[in-house]
Amino acid sequence: MYQEIDLDKIDINEEPPIEEPDRQYYFMAKCRKWVKGFEQKNGRLPKSCVLNFGCQMNARDSEKLRGVLRAVGYVEGTEDNADFVIYNTCTVRENANTRVYGRLGQLKPVKKKNPHMMIALCGCMMQEPEVVEKLKKSYGFVDIIFGTHNIYKFAELLFTRCESERMVIDIWKDTDKIVEDLPNDRKYAFKSGVNIMFGCNNFCSYCIVPYVRGRERSRKPKAILREIERLSKDGVSEIMLLGQNVNSYGKTLDEPITFAELLTEIEKIDGIKRIRFMTSHPKDLSDELIDVMGKSKKICKHLHLPIQSGSTDILAKMNRHYTKEQYLELVRKIRAAVPDISLTTDIIVGFPGETEKDFQETMDVVRQVRYDSAFTFIYSKRTGTPAAVMENQISEDVIKERFNRLLKEIQKIAAEVCVVHEGTTQEVLVEDISGHDKTMVTGRLSNNLLVHFPGSLELIGQYVDVHLKECKGFYYLGELAGR
Ligand code: 5AD
């Protein structure tokens, strides 16, 4: 996509342009020349491998990195054979950081064997100064380090590294800049994530995201609509609108617009059949949005609505700005407007000060709402967040025991909720060949549930009616309807 700019026509002997994205296309052209030199020397094109460790935003960022790499001439490799390995990191919980250090340790001997190899680290974890200090001190074999705010500069940073022998580090504290129209390389031909906003202003007391992703910035509606129109022309029929808090989309724009208004505009785009979005913050989910969801033909019947805790006391300490009752009332309103909607959530167990009584409040919400599924997390102390210095940090044993009880309840309910569709026929977007059985394909219902059924490659990207024969707990086995 967006390969309207012919890199070979850019004069790389001139000074680099100041304006973006022209400047990055200039550096892509420079990198391409470097890649050609590599090819002449080695008799092959260099291979790259981008790995993402985080959320859907992170996955979308990785597609942008791959877009640049493809534009300059890299071909896809694996972590073991790539000449350029990029880790797009996450830092929402401590174990995400631990994983990156572990993988990096394993890469060191690989790099020793391959003299061409370069390693880049980017993403949320790089926005933490202690991390960069540690990398400089103990992981000197890393070539490029950059953060979340300047990811659009990837081509420029890559070229800087190709020209020098030194580690290139470029981390910004924050930005108000959004650079449009850079290349990207989608994982799926028929569906795509679309960033609608970046950053977060909520400062939930446990969360590091506002510190590493910066202040909330919305893309202009025109830029979003233009991107989706292009995606649609390119064969995409399902889009996932991405933002840390999509319900507050547009509030900080010069000409404010609500998320519901944006959805209404997107709905008009021909060729788009399914619209998803995440993540919604309960405090900002408006009646206007519920109304639009109720009337829409394209917005999928799925809402991810993180509750984090069912205890009003804990929610206050988390700085979430809603009570248990307000959350339940919101769920009631949504279900009234969209009766067959699937609801999913995020829950943190073991927030500082969480008592058994608080935990029971969470269990109570789980039983009342009856989520289709829920992501459960053990509270992770993130240095620099208010919760990290709160009293009454909960012991690991207590957290684990609560976590297991919660998981059991969620799984029991999810299986009961999932089974209600058994025996029905529903429209499915076919996504892939099944990972377990090559004679089967995997598709997704509007409500986000997966179904596996006999089929082959040519079905991928198509909408078909599938009879849901058997519920397997959190997915279905089915067959094409009418067979
Ligand atoms: N510990 C555990 N889980 C966390 N999350 C965010 N910060 C933390 C933390 N410090 C969870 C929240 C959020 C999801 C993306 O990650 O549930 O919704």
Ligand code: SF4
């Ligand atoms: Fe973190 Fe809260 Fe922002 Fe979500 S809304 S990214 S949990 S601060």
